[in-house]
Amino acid sequence: MASWVKVLHRTSTLQQALKCTALQARFCSVTPKENDKSLKPENESLLENLNLLGVDVKMARQRQPGVFRKIFTNEQGLAGFLQSKGASRSTVASIISRYPRAITRSLEHLEQRWQLWRNVFQKDEEIVSILERSPESFFRSSDNENLEKNITFLSSLGLNKKHLHRLLTTAPRTFSNSLELNRQMVEFLEDICVEMGGNHPEQFAKDVVSRNVYILIRSTKRVKANIDHLRASLKLSDSELLDLLQGPGAEILDLSNEYLKNNFTSLQQKMRSVGCGKVGLKKLIMSYPVVLYTGAATLNTKLDCLLKGGITMQQILDKPKVLDYSTHNITAKLEELHRIGFDFQENGIHILDLSRKRFEAKLEKLSFPPHD
DNA sequence: CAAACCGGGATCTGCCATTTAA
């Protein structure tokens, strides 16, 4: 029943809008910049609807003002659609607030896109939770055909269902990239492999993507800069670089260039200061590249903590996984081990590379040997 | 049995700049 009111409303808004553009057409050429405040008016029934839906209009307007001047929008259709997929009222409101353009999509379009996502996600809830996290990932592109091609393309890489699921859960933007962009990254990786004398470029690209699910939402420029930096600063041979990237090094490729560089430099200094030269540095990074993932301050604190606890840098180089744990965690373990007089020189440090549970169990045994 | 290996889970969006379409 409210619909005819809305139609009237919209009609008048439409007329108003037309009048306004007509006026503008006349005056705009005279003062092209001055009157940008008086462009098309906002659609009032739209504002009303959004308020009813609980949308943060201020936020939405700030993000995509153009949407508010559209004559036809589908906010109610969108809300109904999302709710039918299990989204709560507040989720819908939050989605529209953060990515207003979503309300310009038709029901047919939404349904089609949703079904395409369902190729990878088994349940509607999964998709809803991703939309909640990142509405932009779903709504930014209106090109469903491109999305379909992306799915085909990603599958053709040899990524299995599980990989694909993880990839798109973690980096849903990948879906909304143009096929061309995704293809460029894959081809770039394949080229790197061939340049390094590798024989299986497709396998290489697949490995890198599955090891670093963020890679496809990064620029080739960024990835290239990181690869170049690693190669140059560690003086890597082709095969060394290939192994590194195909293995654990992939995880590090998406770091921002400056961040990687800074962390590298800082680590280099730190190593020097404790008497470890280039060889040690290279060994550490080759076997445990994610060491570069940790910011300089955090890493230095962590290393100091270990060194102060009676562990040598050489031991860390041999068992870099101990760096996986937080300084907090390490400190606690060191304290407990100290209390029972654990000797790292004698027993090694692998005990530090244990989950809470396993560590406690181990400690128990050390404190109360079961020999009676 | 312990040690070593290995991969995965949580989470990673929201903004700005540029290009393209209408």
Add this chain to the structure above:
DNA sequence: TTAAATGGCAGATCCCGGTTTG
């Protein structure tokens, strides 16, 4: 000329446990 579409950027680890190996 506006709005839509798209690309790109900064931000910055820790923990767990199944499986294999010794």
